[in-house]
Amino acid sequence: MGALLFGAKRVMAIDNDPDAVAAAEENAAKNGMAARMEVSATPLAAITGVYDIVVANIIHDTLLLLADDLTARLAPGGSLILSGVLKGAQTEDINNFFTAIGFTTEEIRQGDEWAALWLTKRG
Numbered sequence: 001m002g003a004l005l006f007g008a009k010r011v012m013a014i015d016n017d018p019d020a021v022a023a024a025e026e027n028a029a030k031n032g033m034a035a036r037m038e039v040s041a042t043p044l045a046a047i048t049g050v051y052d053i054v055v056a057n058i059i060h061d062t063l064l065l066l067a068d069d070l071t072a073r074l075a076p077g078g079s080l081i082l083s084g085v086l087k088g089a090q091t092e093d094i095n096n097f098f099t100a101i102g103f104t105t106e107e108i109r110q111g112d113e114w115a116a117l118w119l120t121k122r123g
Contacts, residue, residue, distance in 0.1 A: 003053065004033050011037045012051070014044060044069040055081040060090040064097060071101065076123045079106075083116040091115040 001024075003011050011033075015021050021041050028037040044066055054074045056063060063070075063082055074080055080103060085091050087110040095105055095117055103119040 001028060001031060001033055001037065003055075004036055008053075009036065012047070012049075013037060013039045014042055014047065015039075016041060016043070044073070047073060049073070050075045051078065053079045053081065055083075057084045058082075059084050060086065060094060063094060067097065067101065071121065074121045076121055078121050080119045080121065081116065082119070083114065085115050085117070086113060087111070087115040091117065095119075 001011070013024050015024070018041055021039050024037075024039045025034070028034045028039065047069075051073055052075055054070055056066070056070060058066065063085065070080060080098070082094060082098075085094050091108060091110065095108065098117070098119050099105060102122045104122055106118040106120055108118075109116050
């Protein structure tokens with residue numbers, strides 16, 4: 001919903017937790033955004049289309065497992081926002097991995113325990 005508030009025309013939100021999907025649908029409806037926000041439990045690998053921005057709030061190991069699918073869904077020059085990563089070694093590992101497969105690091109923000117990375121897809 002944040003993307004819609006910042007000007008996105010449409011948003012697709014996916015989660016493997018049915019409760020999270022139901023909560024997102026309810027929140028979108030309550031905020032008048034349901035028509036512009038598709039919420040689904042469809043696995044990432046089954047999603048078609050290419051997007052300008054992909055946001056993933058997932059732990060380190062799962063981000064690595066989903067890297068190919070995340071990359072395939074992102075348009076060249078698009079932004080990949082990754083969070084759910086512990087700061088320190090995990091952040092460095094994720095950053096090194098994604099830069100090695102064709103991303104440029106734009107910014108890394110670290111809190112007390114967690115980090116978020118903003119990467120752009122080269123090409």
